[in-house]
Amino acid sequence: MSLSTAVVKDAAQSVLSRKILIIDCADAQGLIAKITGVCFAHHLNIIKNTEFVDHAHGRFFMRTELEGTINEVAFLAELKSVLPTQNHTKLVDAGKKRVVIMVTKEAHCLGDLLMKSYYGGLNVEIAAVVGNYDVLQNLTEKFDIPFHYVSHEGLNREEHEQAMLNVITPYQPHYVVLAKFMRVLTPNFVQQFPDQIINIHHSFLPAFIGASPYKQAWERGVKIIGATAHFVNNCLDEGPIIKQDVISVDHSYSAEELAHQGRDVEKSVLSKALQLVLNEQVVVYGNKTVVF
Amino acid sequence: MSLSTAVVKDAAQSVLSRKILIIDCADAQGLIAKITGVCFAHHLNIIKNTEFVDHAHGRFFMRTELEGTINEVAFLAELKSVLPTQNHTKLVDAGKKRVVIMVTKEAHCLGDLLMKSYYGGLNVEIAAVVGNYDVLQNLTEKFDIPFHYVSHEGLNREEHEQAMLNVITPYQPHYVVLAKFMRVLTPNFVQQFPDQIINIHHSFLPAFIGASPYKQAWERGVKIIGATAHFVNNCLDEGPIIKQDVISVDHSYSAEELAHQGRDVEKSVLSKALQLVLNEQVVVYGNKTVVF
Amino acid sequence: MSLSTAVVKDAAQSVLSRKILIIDCADAQGLIAKITGVCFAHHLNIIKNTEFVDHAHGRFFMRTELEGTINEVAFLAELKSVLPTQNHTKLVDAGKKRVVIMVTKEAHCLGDLLMKSYYGGLNVEIAAVVGNYDVLQNLTEKFDIPFHYVSHEGLNREEHEQAMLNVITPYQPHYVVLAKFMRVLTPNFVQQFPDQIINIHHSFLPAFIGASPYKQAWERGVKIIGATAHFVNNCLDEGPIIKQDVISVDHSYSAEELAHQGRDVEKSVLSKALQLVLNEQVVVYGNKTVVF
Amino acid sequence: MSLSTAVVKDAAQSVLSRKILIIDCADAQGLIAKITGVCFAHHLNIIKNTEFVDHAHGRFFMRTELEGTINEVAFLAELKSVLPTQNHTKLVDAGKKRVVIMVTKEAHCLGDLLMKSYYGGLNVEIAAVVGNYDVLQNLTEKFDIPFHYVSHEGLNREEHEQAMLNVITPYQPHYVVLAKFMRVLTPNFVQQFPDQIINIHHSFLPAFIGASPYKQAWERGVKIIGATAHFVNNCLDEGPIIKQDVISVDHSYSAEELAHQGRDVEKSVLSKALQLVLNEQVVVYGNKTVVF
Structure with a gap:
C-alpha cells in the first residue's frame, strides 16, 4: 500500500474518543430505529442518547454521544439516506x-x-x-x-x-x-x-x-x-x-x-x-x- | 368606685393576647428609642421587632409585636406625640x-x-x-x-x-x-x-x-x-x-x-x-x- | 371465521390510546436500534423516548411512550428475542x-x-x-x-x-x-x-x-x-x-x-x-x- | 490646651464612618428602649437595626449599625449600665x-x-x-x-x-x-x-x-x-x-x-x-x- 493511499484512508477513517451527533428534521415514524440502526451497523457505541419531538410543529431532535472508530463520510451519507430530505445533521468532536x-x-x-x-x-x-x-x-x-x-x-x-x-x-x-x-x-x-x-x-x-x-x-x-x-x-x-x-x-x-x-x-x-x-x-x- | 366608672375603664383597657403595631413615617434620629420607650412605659413586652429605613426616600418603617394589657387610646396618643406629624400608625389584633x-x-x-x-x-x-x-x-x-x-x-x-x-x-x-x-x-x-x-x-x-x-x-x-x-x-x-x-x-x-x-x-x-x-x-x- | 377465534384475536389485539414500555437489562451494543426497530416493525409511534445507561454497573434503562394498535403478545415476544436473557420488561397503560x-x-x-x-x-x-x-x-x-x-x-x-x-x-x-x-x-x-x-x-x-x-x-x-x-x-x-x-x-x-x-x-x-x-x-x- | 491632652482626647473620641454593635444577653423588658436610648443620647444615627429573642431560652440578640462621632469608652460604659450583668457586647468597625x-x-x-x-x-x-x-x-x-x-x-x-x-x-x-x-x-x-x-x-x-x-x-x-x-x-x-x-x-x-x-x-x-x-x-x- 502506497503512502498516499494510507493518508487518504486516514483522513476518512479517524479514531474518535467521542463524537456527538445532532439531528434536527421533520418528525416521521421509525426515525430512532433508523438512526440508531445506522450507528449499530457502524459498530458505534451509544454512550448517551436523547430525543425530543416538538409535536406542535412536527419536528424531531436527537443528540447522541457515540464512541468507536468511525468512517465519517460513509456514516453521514448513510444517515442522510434514512432521514427526511430536509434535515440538519452535525457530527462534532466532544472535545475542548x-x-x-x-x-x-x-x-x-x-x-x-x-x-x-x-x-x-x-x-x-x-x-x-x-x-x-x-x-x-x-x-x-x-x-x-x-x-x-x-x-x-x-x-x-x-x-x-x-x-x-x-x-x-x-x-x-x-x-x-x-x-x-x-x-x-x-x-x-x-x-x-x-x-x-x-x-x-x-x-x-x-x-x-x-x-x-x-x-x-x-x-x-x-x-x-x-x-x-x-x-x-x-x-x-x-x-x-x-x-x-x-x-x-x-x-x-x-x-x-x-x-x-x-x-x-x-x-x-x-x-x-x-x-x-x-x-x-x-x-x-x-x-x-x-x-x- | 361606681360600676359605671369601672365599665368605662374596661372599655378603654382591654386585655390583649397580642397586638401588632405598624408605623410608617419620615425618618428621624431617635425614633426607635422613642417608640420602644413608649412601649416600655406602658409595660408592654416586645415579642418581635423589625425596622426598615428606606434611605433613598428618608422613610422609616417599623413593625412590633406587643404583649401586655394596653390602654389603646393613651398608648396611641403618646406614640403620636413622639412621632413626626405625618405618620401612619396602626395597632391591630394579631388574631384571625x-x-x-x-x-x-x-x-x-x-x-x-x-x-x-x-x-x-x-x-x-x-x-x-x-x-x-x-x-x-x-x-x-x-x-x-x-x-x-x-x-x-x-x-x-x-x-x-x-x-x-x-x-x-x-x-x-x-x-x-x-x-x-x-x-x-x-x-x-x-x-x-x-x-x-x-x-x-x-x-x-x-x-x-x-x-x-x-x-x-x-x-x-x-x-x-x-x-x-x-x-x-x-x-x-x-x-x-x-x-x-x-x-x-x-x-x-x-x-x-x-x-x-x-x-x-x-x-x-x-x-x-x-x-x-x-x-x-x-x-x-x-x-x-x-x-x- | 368462528366466533371463538375472533374473541381470541380481540383479546390479543387491543387498540391502545397510549402505552408505556419500561425495559431494564444488562447494557449491550445496539439495544436502542433493536428495541425501536421492533416498535417500528409493529407500526407503533414513539411519542417520547428516554434511555439511561449506568456505566458503573453496565445497566441499560429505557422508557418509551408508544401510540398505535398493538398485539401485545407478539410485540413482547419479539422484544424478548432481541433483549439479553436477563431483563425486566413492562408494558403498561398510560391511564389513571x-x-x-x-x-x-x-x-x-x-x-x-x-x-x-x-x-x-x-x-x-x-x-x-x-x-x-x-x-x-x-x-x-x-x-x-x-x-x-x-x-x-x-x-x-x-x-x-x-x-x-x-x-x-x-x-x-x-x-x-x-x-x-x-x-x-x-x-x-x-x-x-x-x-x-x-x-x-x-x-x-x-x-x-x-x-x-x-x-x-x-x-x-x-x-x-x-x-x-x-x-x-x-x-x-x-x-x-x-x-x-x-x-x-x-x-x-x-x-x-x-x-x-x-x-x-x-x-x-x-x-x-x-x-x-x-x-x-x-x-x-x-x-x-x-x-x- | 496642651498637645498631650488633645491626643488623649482624640484616642477616646474617634470619628467613625460606621460601627456595628452586637449585644447578646438574657431577655428583659425594655431592652430595646434602653439600648437605643443610649445610642440616641450619644447622637448616634441607627442605620439598620435587628433584634431576635430566643423565647425558648429567654435570650436577647441585637445588631445595630451606627453612624456618628462616638466616645467608645463612655458609650460602652453607659450601655453596660442598662444591660443585664451577664452580657456580651461588641462594638466593631464596619470596615474591611x-x-x-x-x-x-x-x-x-x-x-x-x-x-x-x-x-x-x-x-x-x-x-x-x-x-x-x-x-x-x-x-x-x-x-x-x-x-x-x-x-x-x-x-x-x-x-x-x-x-x-x-x-x-x-x-x-x-x-x-x-x-x-x-x-x-x-x-x-x-x-x-x-x-x-x-x-x-x-x-x-x-x-x-x-x-x-x-x-x-x-x-x-x-x-x-x-x-x-x-x-x-x-x-x-x-x-x-x-x-x-x-x-x-x-x-x-x-x-x-x-x-x-x-x-x-x-x-x-x-x-x-x-x-x-x-x-x-x-x-x-x-x-x-x-x-x-
Missing part, C-alpha cells in the same frame, strides 16, 4: 472548544470564566479577550491569555466592529462570549457568527429588556431578580434563551445592592449556559433552544 | 382575619386556601366565596362556606361589580382575595378595598403582563416560569408586589403543560402572600411593599 | 392508576392529594383512605371517598397490619401512599406491595432519620429543611428515594414553626413523587431510582 | 476584615475568594494563603498574595499545626477560612481562633458527615446535594452552621459528576457565609448561629 470573550469593564463574569478554565471547571480554551476598555487587561494577562484593547473612541460603529472582527477572526473561535460587553452589536457583526454568540443579560428576560434592568427592578419592587444567557440575533435581548436563574431579594435592597447581588447569578448563569453550549447540548430552533 | 375569595372557574388556588383553612395551615376565616361562574360552588360548599354565584351574563361591568359588592360588603372582610378571578376590576370596585385586594397573576411580573402569560412564555422559550401575588390598584398587573416564586421548565413543555405546572406555584405564592398579609407583615408604600 | 392512602392524624398531605385528584391536578383514582385514627374521616368523605378506620388499639402489630390488609387488598391498588402514616410497617406488610408503597419522610434524608426530625433540625441549627418521598422497603427511612425538596429557614424558627413550614414542602414532594410514579417515570434499581 | 485562607489542593473555593476579593465582590483583605501542598501557590501569587507552603510530610500533627500557626499568627487575622483544607484540626489549633475559623463541608450537614460525602450521596441515590459553611469547634463537621445551599441532581450523575457539580455550590456557600461573617451579621450562640 475555543472561545473569544468580549468585555467592557465589569470583572465578575470574565473572572469566573478565567478561573473555571484555569482549574478545569469548564472544558474550554479561552483564545483571547477583547475589550473596548483596557480595565480588564491586567486580570486577563494574569492567566497568560492575550487581551486586545479595541477602543471605540473616535470610531463609528462599523469601524469599531470591523476592528474587533480583525482581532477575533484569526482565532477562529467556535463561540464568542459577551461577558458583560455593554455595546449593542449590529447585524453585520452578528452574521459573522450565526448561533455562535452567547450573551448574558442582567435580568430575567423578557422582564426589564434594555438598559438599567436593576434600576427598573428596584422601581417595580420585584421580590426576585434574575439573569438570562441567550444567543444573540438581530434584536436586542431577544435571541434564543439558553439558561435563566433567579435569586430572591426584598425591599431592603437598593438598586446598587440588587446589581451587586445580581453579579453572582449573572456569572453563574453565563458559566452554566456556556458549559451546555460547549458540551453541544444546545440546539437552536427558531427563536428557541432545545437543551438536551 | 376575615376574607372573601373571588373566583371564576379554576379550582387550584381556591382549593388550596379552603384546605389550608380547614386544617389550620392558614390562620384565616373564609367568610364567603363569590364566583362569576358556579363551577366552584360544589367545592366551596364541601367546606360549609357560602358560595355566591354572581354571573356577569346580561350585566354591564358596573352592574356586575355592584352585584358583587352587594354580596361582599355585608361580610366586612379585612381582605378580598382574587383566586384566579379572571375579570379586570374597575377603579370604582378597587377603591372600596384600598390595599385590601390581593391578586395572583400567573407570570413572573413584569414579564408577560396581560392575557395568556403561559402562551407568551412558551412562545418566548423561557427556561423559568413564575407567579406573582400583588395588591390590586388601578392598573392591571401593576399593583405592589407581595410575593413571587418560580419553577424551572424546559423546551419539552407545551403551553398547556406550562399552565399545568404553573398551577402549583400559583397556589403556593398566593397562599404565602396571604399568610404574610394576614400576619400584618406587609406594608404598602407607593407602588411597593415592605415585607417584614 | 388506583391508589389507597394510609394516614394517621395530619391532614396536609392527604388534603393536597384529595384536592388535586378532585380538580384533575393529579391523574389518580383514590380508591380509599385507611386511618389508624378517625381524625381524617370527615375530610375524606367530603370528597365521596370511603374512609376505613382501623384502630391499632388493643391489637398487636401483626393483627393491626392484617386488619389493614383486609381492608386494602380488595381495592387492588396499583400503589399504596403513606400520607403521614406514623407507624412503622413490618416486612410482612411491605412484601405485599413490592416497590408499590410510597412514603413521605419529613426530613432531607439521610439527615435526621427516625423520629422528630424537625426537633433534631432545630437543635442542630440547620439553615435548610426538607422532605423526602421514597419507596418503602424493610429498613425505616431507607428505601429508594424518588423526590426531595427543601426550603430555607433561619434561627428565628422554633421547632414547631419548622414543622409548620415543613408541611408545605412535605405535601409538595409527596404529590410530585406520586405524579412521577403514576406516570410510570420511576424505575427502582437496587436501593436507588431512575427517574425518567 | 483581614483573613488567612488555608487550602490543600482544590482550587475552586480559593479561586472564587481571590477573584471576588480582586474585583471588590467581597470586602476582605486576604493577608495570606497557607497550603499543606504547593499546588495552589501559582494561583495565589497571580493575585500578589503571599503563599506559605507548610507541608505535613515528616511532621506529626502537633508539629504541623505549630508550623502553620507560626505562619498564620503574625498576620493577626480576624478570621481563618478553610477553603477545602482537607486535614482535621486539633482542639489546640482551634482554640487559638475561637469562633473565627470558617469551614466549607461538601455536604448538606448533618447528612454525610465525614469523608467522601459525594460517594456516600451517590450510593444513597439522593436527588439533592448540598454544602455547608460552619464555624469549626472541636467536633468534626459539628460546629455552628452559618449557611447551607443545595442543588438538584439525578440518577445520571456519577459520584465524580456529583463532586464536579458540587464545587459550584461549595464555593458559593463559602463565599456567602464569609460575607455574612465579614459584615458582622453572624452571632454564635451555643452550637447555633443567629444570622442577622
Whole structure:
C-alpha cells in the first residue's frame, strides 16, 4: 500500500474518543430505529442518547454521544439516506472548544470564566479577550491569555466592529462570549457568527429588556431578580434563551445592592449556559433552544 | 368606685393576647428609642421587632409585636406625640382575619386556601366565596362556606361589580382575595378595598403582563416560569408586589403543560402572600411593599 | 371465521390510546436500534423516548411512550428475542392508576392529594383512605371517598397490619401512599406491595432519620429543611428515594414553626413523587431510582 | 490646651464612618428602649437595626449599625449600665476584615475568594494563603498574595499545626477560612481562633458527615446535594452552621459528576457565609448561629 493511499484512508477513517451527533428534521415514524440502526451497523457505541419531538410543529431532535472508530463520510451519507430530505445533521468532536470573550469593564463574569478554565471547571480554551476598555487587561494577562484593547473612541460603529472582527477572526473561535460587553452589536457583526454568540443579560428576560434592568427592578419592587444567557440575533435581548436563574431579594435592597447581588447569578448563569453550549447540548430552533 | 366608672375603664383597657403595631413615617434620629420607650412605659413586652429605613426616600418603617394589657387610646396618643406629624400608625389584633375569595372557574388556588383553612395551615376565616361562574360552588360548599354565584351574563361591568359588592360588603372582610378571578376590576370596585385586594397573576411580573402569560412564555422559550401575588390598584398587573416564586421548565413543555405546572406555584405564592398579609407583615408604600 | 377465534384475536389485539414500555437489562451494543426497530416493525409511534445507561454497573434503562394498535403478545415476544436473557420488561397503560392512602392524624398531605385528584391536578383514582385514627374521616368523605378506620388499639402489630390488609387488598391498588402514616410497617406488610408503597419522610434524608426530625433540625441549627418521598422497603427511612425538596429557614424558627413550614414542602414532594410514579417515570434499581 | 491632652482626647473620641454593635444577653423588658436610648443620647444615627429573642431560652440578640462621632469608652460604659450583668457586647468597625485562607489542593473555593476579593465582590483583605501542598501557590501569587507552603510530610500533627500557626499568627487575622483544607484540626489549633475559623463541608450537614460525602450521596441515590459553611469547634463537621445551599441532581450523575457539580455550590456557600461573617451579621450562640 502506497503512502498516499494510507493518508487518504486516514483522513476518512479517524479514531474518535467521542463524537456527538445532532439531528434536527421533520418528525416521521421509525426515525430512532433508523438512526440508531445506522450507528449499530457502524459498530458505534451509544454512550448517551436523547430525543425530543416538538409535536406542535412536527419536528424531531436527537443528540447522541457515540464512541468507536468511525468512517465519517460513509456514516453521514448513510444517515442522510434514512432521514427526511430536509434535515440538519452535525457530527462534532466532544472535545475542548475555543472561545473569544468580549468585555467592557465589569470583572465578575470574565473572572469566573478565567478561573473555571484555569482549574478545569469548564472544558474550554479561552483564545483571547477583547475589550473596548483596557480595565480588564491586567486580570486577563494574569492567566497568560492575550487581551486586545479595541477602543471605540473616535470610531463609528462599523469601524469599531470591523476592528474587533480583525482581532477575533484569526482565532477562529467556535463561540464568542459577551461577558458583560455593554455595546449593542449590529447585524453585520452578528452574521459573522450565526448561533455562535452567547450573551448574558442582567435580568430575567423578557422582564426589564434594555438598559438599567436593576434600576427598573428596584422601581417595580420585584421580590426576585434574575439573569438570562441567550444567543444573540438581530434584536436586542431577544435571541434564543439558553439558561435563566433567579435569586430572591426584598425591599431592603437598593438598586446598587440588587446589581451587586445580581453579579453572582449573572456569572453563574453565563458559566452554566456556556458549559451546555460547549458540551453541544444546545440546539437552536427558531427563536428557541432545545437543551438536551 | 361606681360600676359605671369601672365599665368605662374596661372599655378603654382591654386585655390583649397580642397586638401588632405598624408605623410608617419620615425618618428621624431617635425614633426607635422613642417608640420602644413608649412601649416600655406602658409595660408592654416586645415579642418581635423589625425596622426598615428606606434611605433613598428618608422613610422609616417599623413593625412590633406587643404583649401586655394596653390602654389603646393613651398608648396611641403618646406614640403620636413622639412621632413626626405625618405618620401612619396602626395597632391591630394579631388574631384571625376575615376574607372573601373571588373566583371564576379554576379550582387550584381556591382549593388550596379552603384546605389550608380547614386544617389550620392558614390562620384565616373564609367568610364567603363569590364566583362569576358556579363551577366552584360544589367545592366551596364541601367546606360549609357560602358560595355566591354572581354571573356577569346580561350585566354591564358596573352592574356586575355592584352585584358583587352587594354580596361582599355585608361580610366586612379585612381582605378580598382574587383566586384566579379572571375579570379586570374597575377603579370604582378597587377603591372600596384600598390595599385590601390581593391578586395572583400567573407570570413572573413584569414579564408577560396581560392575557395568556403561559402562551407568551412558551412562545418566548423561557427556561423559568413564575407567579406573582400583588395588591390590586388601578392598573392591571401593576399593583405592589407581595410575593413571587418560580419553577424551572424546559423546551419539552407545551403551553398547556406550562399552565399545568404553573398551577402549583400559583397556589403556593398566593397562599404565602396571604399568610404574610394576614400576619400584618406587609406594608404598602407607593407602588411597593415592605415585607417584614 | 368462528366466533371463538375472533374473541381470541380481540383479546390479543387491543387498540391502545397510549402505552408505556419500561425495559431494564444488562447494557449491550445496539439495544436502542433493536428495541425501536421492533416498535417500528409493529407500526407503533414513539411519542417520547428516554434511555439511561449506568456505566458503573453496565445497566441499560429505557422508557418509551408508544401510540398505535398493538398485539401485545407478539410485540413482547419479539422484544424478548432481541433483549439479553436477563431483563425486566413492562408494558403498561398510560391511564389513571388506583391508589389507597394510609394516614394517621395530619391532614396536609392527604388534603393536597384529595384536592388535586378532585380538580384533575393529579391523574389518580383514590380508591380509599385507611386511618389508624378517625381524625381524617370527615375530610375524606367530603370528597365521596370511603374512609376505613382501623384502630391499632388493643391489637398487636401483626393483627393491626392484617386488619389493614383486609381492608386494602380488595381495592387492588396499583400503589399504596403513606400520607403521614406514623407507624412503622413490618416486612410482612411491605412484601405485599413490592416497590408499590410510597412514603413521605419529613426530613432531607439521610439527615435526621427516625423520629422528630424537625426537633433534631432545630437543635442542630440547620439553615435548610426538607422532605423526602421514597419507596418503602424493610429498613425505616431507607428505601429508594424518588423526590426531595427543601426550603430555607433561619434561627428565628422554633421547632414547631419548622414543622409548620415543613408541611408545605412535605405535601409538595409527596404529590410530585406520586405524579412521577403514576406516570410510570420511576424505575427502582437496587436501593436507588431512575427517574425518567 | 496642651498637645498631650488633645491626643488623649482624640484616642477616646474617634470619628467613625460606621460601627456595628452586637449585644447578646438574657431577655428583659425594655431592652430595646434602653439600648437605643443610649445610642440616641450619644447622637448616634441607627442605620439598620435587628433584634431576635430566643423565647425558648429567654435570650436577647441585637445588631445595630451606627453612624456618628462616638466616645467608645463612655458609650460602652453607659450601655453596660442598662444591660443585664451577664452580657456580651461588641462594638466593631464596619470596615474591611483581614483573613488567612488555608487550602490543600482544590482550587475552586480559593479561586472564587481571590477573584471576588480582586474585583471588590467581597470586602476582605486576604493577608495570606497557607497550603499543606504547593499546588495552589501559582494561583495565589497571580493575585500578589503571599503563599506559605507548610507541608505535613515528616511532621506529626502537633508539629504541623505549630508550623502553620507560626505562619498564620503574625498576620493577626480576624478570621481563618478553610477553603477545602482537607486535614482535621486539633482542639489546640482551634482554640487559638475561637469562633473565627470558617469551614466549607461538601455536604448538606448533618447528612454525610465525614469523608467522601459525594460517594456516600451517590450510593444513597439522593436527588439533592448540598454544602455547608460552619464555624469549626472541636467536633468534626459539628460546629455552628452559618449557611447551607443545595442543588438538584439525578440518577445520571456519577459520584465524580456529583463532586464536579458540587464545587459550584461549595464555593458559593463559602463565599456567602464569609460575607455574612465579614459584615458582622453572624452571632454564635451555643452550637447555633443567629444570622442577622
